[in-house]
Each structure stands twice: as structure tokens, then as C-alpha cells.
Amino acid sequence: MTRWLNDEEQRTWRSFLAATQLVHEALDRQLQRDAGMPHAYYMILVALSEAPGRSMRMSELASKAQSSQSRLSHAVARLEERGWVRRERCPEDRRGNIAVLTDDGFAALESAAPGHVEEVRRALFDPLTPEQLRGLREICDTVRNTLEG
Amino acid sequence: MTRWLNDEEQRTWRSFLAATQLVHEALDRQLQRDAGMPHAYYMILVALSEAPGRSMRMSELASKAQSSQSRLSHAVARLEERGWVRRERCPEDRRGNIAVLTDDGFAALESAAPGHVEEVRRALFDPLTPEQLRGLREICDTVRNTLEG
DNA sequence: CATAAGTGTATGAGAGTTCAAGTAAAAAGT
DNA sequence: ACTTTTTACTTGAACTCTCATACACTTATG
Numbered sequence: 475m476t477r478w479l480n481d482e483e484q485r486t487w488r489s490f491l492a493a494t495q496l497v498h499e500a501l502d503r504q505l506q507r508d509a510g511m512p513h514a515y516y517m518i519l520v521a522l523s524e525a526p527g528r529s530m531r532m533s534e535l536a537s538k539a540q541s542s543q544s545r546l547s548h549a550v551a552r553l554e555e556r557g558w559v560r561r562e563r564c565p566e567d568r569r570g571n572i573a574v575l576t577d578d579g580f581a582a583l584e585s586a587a588p589g590h591v592e593e594v595r596r597a598l599f600d601p602l603t604p605e606q607l608r609g610l611r612e613i614c615d616t617v618r619n620t621l622e623g
Numbered sequence: 624m625t626r627w628l629n630d631e632e633q634r635t636w637r638s639f640l641a642a643t644q645l646v647h648e649a650l651d652r653q654l655q656r657d658a659g660m661p662h663a664y665y666m667i668l669v670a671l672s673e674a675p676g677r678s679m680r681m682s683e684l685a686s687k688a689q690s691s692q693s694r695l696s697h698a699v700a701r702l703e704e705r706g707w708v709r710r711e712r713c714p715e716d717r718r719g720n721i722a723v724l725t726d727d728g729f730a731a732l733e734s735a736a737p738g739h740v741e742e743v744r745r746a747l748f749d750p751l752t753p754e755q756l757r758g759l760r761e762i763c764d765t766v767r768n769t770l771e772g
Numbered sequence: 773c774a775t776a777a778g779t780g781t782a783t784g785a786g787a788g789t790t791c792a793a794g795t796a797a798a799a800a801g802t
Numbered sequence: 803a804c805t806t807t808t809t810a811c812t813t814g815a816a817c818t819c820t821c822a823t824a825c826a827c828t829t830a831t832g
Contacts, residue, residue, distance in 0.1 A: 476737040477744060486760040487743060491666075493690055493763035494643040496770040506790085512818070518641075533780060540641055545819060547782055552818090567826045590624040590783045594636060595626060599732045601769040602762060611635040614642035614752060620750040621645040653821085661788070682810060694789060696812055701788085718810045719796045777830070782823100789818080800807070 491584065497597045504593040509586035514541060515549055516590065519583040522575035529574040531564065558582055646746045653742040658735035663690060664698055665739065668707065668732040671724035677722040680713065707731055 479487060502513045509516070521538040522528055530538070550573050553559040558579030564570030575583075585611040599607065628636060652660045658665070670687040674716030679687070685695040698746050699722050702708040713719030724732075748756065 476740055479743070479748075480742055483748065486756055486763075487747070487765060488758055489763035490646075490747065491667055493766040493770075494647070496767060497639075498643070500770060502790095514818080531780085532782095540644055542820075543781065544783090544821075548818070551782085564780090567780080567828075569825095571781065591625055591627055592629070597770060598636070598639065599628075599632065600767065601765050606758065606762050606765075607632075607635055609755065610762055611638055611716075613755050613759055614635075614638035616750050616755075617642040618638060618645060619745065621642075621649060621746060651820095663788080680810085681812095691790075692811065693791075693813090698790070700812090712809095716798070716810080718795095720811065773832105775831080777828100779828070782821090782825080784823085785821090787818105787820080788804080790816085792813105793816095794813075795811085796809100797811105798807105798809070800805100802803100 500597045501590070501593055505586060505590060508589045509582065511582075511586070514539070514545070515553060516583070516586060517541070518546065518553065518573075519575060519579055519586075522559065522573060523580060523583055527574070528580065529562075529572050532571045532573060535573055545581055553579065556582075632706045633738070649746045650739070650742055654735060654739060660731075660735070663688070663694070664702060665697065665732070665735060666690070667698055667702065667722075668724060668728055668735075671708065671722060672729060672732055676695065676723070677729065678711075678721050681720045681722060684722055705731075 498513070505511055505513050505516050511519075517539040518535065518541065521535055522530060525535075525538075532546060532550070533543060535541075535550075539546065541549065550559055550561065554561060556578075558576055560574050560576055562571045562572045562574060564572050602610065647662070654660055654662050654665050660668075666688040667690070668682065670684055671679060674684075674687075681695060681699070684690075684699075688695065690698065698706060699708055699710065703710060705727075707725055709723050709725055711721045711723060713721050751759070759760050
């Protein structure tokens with residue numbers, strides 16, 4: 475009844491787990507060490523920095539930063555304590571909150587970015603060939619379409 | 624100076640982040656919901672179940688289960704509370720600890736496995752073609768060699 | 773309109789992870 | 803032999819994440 479993995483599939487699966495975990499851990503460690511923030515916080519700052527007015531509704535921010543709403547809420551609370559983000563009440567919908575990236579937050583992002591990009595290259599881009607990267611992109615898009623829809 | 628990512632690379636990177644996070648979250652949710660354990664614990668049980676005598680030194684277990692020593696130590700403490708694992712002192716090296724999978728632990732693993740495999744297929748294998756899986760395996764092996772060595 | 777149902781977000785508790793520091797035993801140096 | 807260094811593992815605190823719940827406001831419903 476159960477469609478067990480054969481040996482080849484087992485090896486693929488375990489290699490996938492190991493590799494993806496290594497990449498995520500490398501990113502998290504680098505950012506924590508050099509910029510004092512976990513990768514999840516970095517993604518929030520990035521998403522805000524790219525939004526018009528460097529601000530976004532919480533729920534939209536959650537989806538752009540690939541975060542649950544609860545996680546985002548806690549994270550933004552911490553970021554607010556550091557002065558990197560502030561929250562404003564939404565005028566049109568008074569339930570809503572708008573997260574705004576402060577100048578300090580933008581500066582923190584700017585100073586974290588170069589080291590982060592370097593780590594991304596080291597961990598993923600540099601070891602792979604251009605064809606592998608194209609293939610990886612398609613694989614990831616496919617997986618996203620499956621799990622998001 | 625900084626080798627920023629171009630548009631194509633940005634898209635690949637973000638797709639990679641989204642896809643891998645979705646897969647890991649799907650696994651974690653399924654196991655937590657259906658078996659009451661996070662994926663990290665499942666990997667520990669799997670590693671033990673495959674070892675001779677269903678037992679292993681803590682440090683070896685940490686590497687097989689892709690865990691830090693500290694994480695493993697905490698995790699095994701929890702697994703011990705549930706009666707799924709017990710710890711024995713190592714006779715040859717009295718610093719060492721040996722984690723042993725109990726019968727209850729093995730039973731918990733057996734009952735968790737089918738749902739887990741199904742989720743692995745749903746999240747990763749089913750959506751991808753055989754060629755993509757071969758490519759993915761090579762990509763992951765390359766990344767592992769880069770980040771582990 | 774009143775009230776029920778739904779949305780957007782926050783909050784608190786519980787659990788897992790990380791980092792730094794601590795203990796104990798083995799190995800290496802002198 | 804005796805100290806130093808290294809190895810194996812644990813522990814505690816701080817932090818993040820998840821889940822369930824609560825709250826405030828908005829939108830449907832009768």
C-alpha cells in the first residue's frame with residue numbers, strides 16, 4: 475500500500491535534506507554572526523525595502539517574506555524594539571497594520587547585504603554550473619506551484 | 624566590489640528559498656500533526672533504527688541525523704521522556720553516551736513512516752520528472768561537498 | 773439596523789534551536 | 803607522574819517558531 479522510496483529515491487531525498495539544511499544553516503549563521511539577525515528577519519527587511527514607501531500591510535508582508543502571520547507579528551515586534559521597523563494603523567481598514575522600514579532599518583539592511591550575497595554565492599551559486607542553476611530554478615518553480623496552489 | 628545577484632539569479636535564489644522552505648514546512652507539519660514529532664526527531668529515530676543494535680554514540684548520531692550536538696542532546700532528552708530512546712554509558716570511553724532506540728520508539732517510527740513517505744512524494748517526487756530528480760540529486764551532492772568539506 | 777460571520781492582527785504558552793559555558797574523561801606534552 | 807589540551811557530551815538562558823486563542827473591526831445576513 476505505502477509507496478516506499480527505493481534506494482535511488484532514498485539517496486536523492488537524503489541528499490536534498492542535507493543540502494538544503496546546510497544552505498539554510500549557512501545563511502542563518504552568517505547573518506546572525508555578521509548582522510545580528512536571523513534570515514527570516516532579513517527577508518522581512520528586504521520585502522519592506524522593495525515596497526513603495528518602504529511600507530506594507532502586515533498580511534501582504536507575511537506572504538512576501540514567506541512568513542506565517544503569527545511569526546511575522548512576533549518578528550516585527552522585535553524589529554520594532556530595535557528601531558528598524560515601526561507600525562502604523564491603516565486608515566482605510568482600521569483592523570490593519572502597516573509595517574514601515576525606518577532609516578535605521580534600511581541602514582541595517584544595507585550593511586548586512588554584501589556579506590549575505592557573498593554567502594549566497596558561496597553556498598549555492600558558485601558550486602553549480604549555469605545549466606544546473608537553470609534546472610534548479612525549474613525544479614523549485616514546480617515545487618512551489620505544487621505546494622502553494 | 625560586491626558580486627550582487629542579477630535578475631535571473633535573484634529569481635532563482637528566491638524560488639529556491641520558497642520551495643525548500645515549503646517542503647520543510649510541509650514535512651514538519653505532517654509529522655507534527657500525524658505523529659506528534661518534528662522532522663528533526665524523526666530523523667533521529669530513523670538514524671537509530673538503521674544502526675546495528677538500534678544504538679549509536681551521540682556524536683555519530685548527531686552527524687547521521689544532521690544535528691548539532693547540542694540540538695541532539697536536547698532532543699534525545701525529550702525522546703527519553705517519551706520512552707522512545709534511552710541512554711547508556713559507553714564502556715570503552717566513559718565520556719561517551721550511547722543512544723538506544725526502544726521498542727516503543729521503533730513502533731512510533733513504524734507508525735509514522737507511511738504518512739511521512741506519502742508527504743515526501745507529494746511535496747517533492749511526484750511533481751518532478753525523473754530527469755529533474757537526477758539533476759536535483761547532483762545539485763544537492765555538489766552543494767553538500769562544498770559546504771561539508 | 774441588529775446580529776452573525778468573516779478578516780486582520782496580536783498575544784501567550786509551549787516547544788525547539790542556538791550559543792556559550794560547564795563537566796568529565798581521555799590523550800598529549802613535559 | 804603531572805599538567806595541559808582535546809574530546810564527548812550536557813546544561814541553561816535567550817530567542818524564535820508554532821498553535822490556539824482572543825480582539826477589534828468589517829462585511830454579510832435576516
